[in-house]
Amino acid sequence: MTETPGPETAARKTRVALVFGGRSGEHAISAATAAGVMKAIDSDKYEVLPIGITRDGDWVLAAGDASRWELAAGRLPEVTTGSGPALASLGEAGPVDVVFPLLHGPYGEDGTIQGLLELAGVRYVGAGVLASAVGMDKHYMKLVFAGHGLPVAPYVVVRPSEWEQRPEAVVARVQEALEFPVFVKPARAGSSLGVTRVDDLTGLADAIEEARAHDPKVLVEQGVEGREIECAVLGGRGGAAPRASVPGEIVVDHGAATFYDFEAKYLSDSQARTEAPADLPADVAQRVREVAVQAFEAISGEGLSRVDVFVTPDGEVLLNEINTMPGFTPISMYSKMWEASGMSYTELVDELIQLALERPTGLR
Template identity: 85%
Template structure:
């Protein structure tokens, strides 16, 4: 009598979604599809359309890649429609590669918690806090992390008195400021404003993506990022070497959507960043503290600024950062000795060892 060979772990990659970061999510899925160890895992690609319909996606990884001439999109014609995760067959773990609202914000995490399904990444609360830059900053400040000055513009504030909002920004902040949606990523809807004349238009642009808006005082400094990975078997989180975004200011004002994803010339990334050892270690310490402050699990990328006098100001945390092979999260771990394929495997293993339910 022969032993029945153990089946491979079935991993559902959920991507696309209803947010403005739909195409970035699909590109992230393409990277994972290419890198995942096919001898160890069976991959079940599940695309979510912009309207929220789930489909068992067909097509190979190249179909979902992001290029300057192609923004991938999940449609009802992308595969077979499914009404529930159960229709995809037995799933051992979900890798929710959704960016932005309706995915990275705790919504799909809550669905998976209700269903008792293991998944990669942060839980409901940490995902929600990490998505909302307003509450993220409140939590960071409450844990003693260095946060820059900002003003929150709620829908009612703007709709009732735009002049009062502009006066509040003028009295609380110094120009330049950055106006951004409170709950969006990939630099969507972000505008640099150098004086009062552009403020109202910038707020309207941000409100196109989210009715709640943040106005942040610009920080004179280098943009430094650090990747954090959860600890195995209950151990402490691990931080990568820091990396740096270097923007060509002759072609881009800041690290916007085009510079991030569509242009090869507007910005470059350095991993590891050229930093004194003590500054790099402080960046890594702040990244881990930010990860633990919101109760993150699995993975996060923490972005900070380092000023000319060595001060560190934390900008934000992303609980499901861009995750293609050329994304900063993967590049920082590669520079730290962990290949992209091994990183994907590590995240899946972290999810499998984590119990479902309250923890």
């Protein structure tokens, strides 16, 4: 499936398989990410194989140009069995030098496809199996952060059996451990799917049920007074230390949205704007960058991650979460922060591919 470049292959372009779509609720965002990469990738250096995964898990060699997979008003892109020729395996697409798994959420960002590629000995962009799994599950992510002495806000885990059998015990734990407002979210989902802000006890049960529609395991997190700040992390070349971008901030129009939900992220032109660099004191910005790199290293991150933090009014930095395959369209916060740091979207795509090509598969 992979080739070691030699004299007979050195003249051809590096073949990059973009894998997108997938079985999670973030299917459309994954397709939009693929569209952005298809448009930006250096066609003089790379040959692109667009491979889509349907919501049912079928693989196809995706036909059509990048615009087919872009987000548009009133339409979310979707990979179907009619999107191109069916593939029984990645190998049917031809020799592949590196895979760029542009999959968000379960069945892609969580270590599943990373494990498949490790078994097949195929190089790929981004975090490995363990880092992907830890980064996907916000419960274990927070345990790893805390185990490394990194600051996290209080939270309560709601397991499916407990909610189904003893919901009153869950409510009691939330009342004891947290103060309202709280945020209720699926433990293993992203793009703000199923996330609800709850201001009092009356809304808690409905919010948990909404989160459970996306994941049977749910987190209830303490609301934090302060600003939500993000930082993009990029792996270092040749074993060098990870690099952190300038921090960024998404400023939400609170007259339209109570927080940065799915619609504000992807479907609205007016509810939010990105600011990179964020307007922070120099020492706080530096602390955000330090915490972002520490979070990346704590989960053994590779390639790329976006780290989200809270900055309190007194300048304290608290970790919220890490995303090992963040939204990666040209207008996504990850790419915007690197653009503000001096690296264009095309350069960023190239850097990630080169990082993957220099990294061996297997134990490392």
